[in-house]
Amino acid sequence: MNFTEDITVRIPGLSREYTFYHISDAHVAYARPEDSDEAKAFAAKQTERWNQAQIAPIDAFTQFVDAVAKEDVPPDAVLMAGDCIDYTSAGNAAFMCELLPKQKTQYIYAWGNHEGGSYTERIPDGRAYYPLLSPVMGGTPDFHVHDFGEFLVVAVDDADKNITDAQTEQMKAVIKDGRPILLLLHIPLRTPANEEKIMRVWGTSFMLGTDDDNASARAFTALVKSPDSHVAAIFAGHIHFSHAGEFAPGRMQYVSAPLFDRFVRRVRVMGT
Ligand SMILES: [Fe+2]
Secondary structure, X not given: OOOOEEEEEEOOOOOXXXXXXXXXXOOEOOOOOXXXXXXXXXXXXXXXXXXXXXXXXXXXXXXXXXXXXXXXXOOOEEEEOOOOEOOOOHHHHHHHHHHHHHOOOOEEEOOOOOOOOXXXXXXXXXXXHHHHHHHHOOOOOOEEEEEOOOOEEEEEOOHHHOOOHHHHHHHXXXXXXXXXXXXXXXXXXXXXHHHHHHHHHHOOOOOEOOOOOOHHHHHHHHHHHOOOOOEEEEEEOOOOOOEEEEEEOOEEEEEOOOHHHOOOEEEEEEOX
């Protein structure tokens, strides 16, 4: 496995070292043999769009999954920070729901705006598509907790910056648990360090923690940044370039570049 980046997260008191691979924005576009000609043509078009590294996104993704499966020492889990499919379709959902459960390694898959959206269809709330990917998102795409004994990995759907009161309440409950948290999001938290580059690249700010957030998103952001939150690190995607910066003093947020560009970050989690 070739790692684009290699980082370490320190959590005091861990009894052993843990390893995670952090990916996002694979933008897989897939149509099944039984799908319509229209569905096949759309998958081909989107595959072409995101073929930016002389590889089809679906091939970049399956090569990554195959490489993980061949590792002598597999990671404790793969963190998928959203937009791993390019649009909602039965074909894309079937692709993930067939491939990921077959793996020996655990894939922790956070919802992104592309999981909840489509280029061909406009619906008011992407969460209507939850049932399609629920089997690979712990049964609850909005909020799923993965227990590693000494710490938790918590995946929260913050796509479209639409955090609900229920999600904020769930976050409060896991913080009460008291164990350190690795937080997996799609949309990163706004920080002074990433804001400038995002404005330069995209011309607009669309991070979590900007003025147009709903009240619950503001409460959620404040909670995560609070010194009492136990969030040791954040892993996100969405912005299509890699970034690392503090979201709170001494605590880092890592944003990944797209897997269609073959970006893979290895995360070692160890004690101090
Ligand atoms: Fe995104």
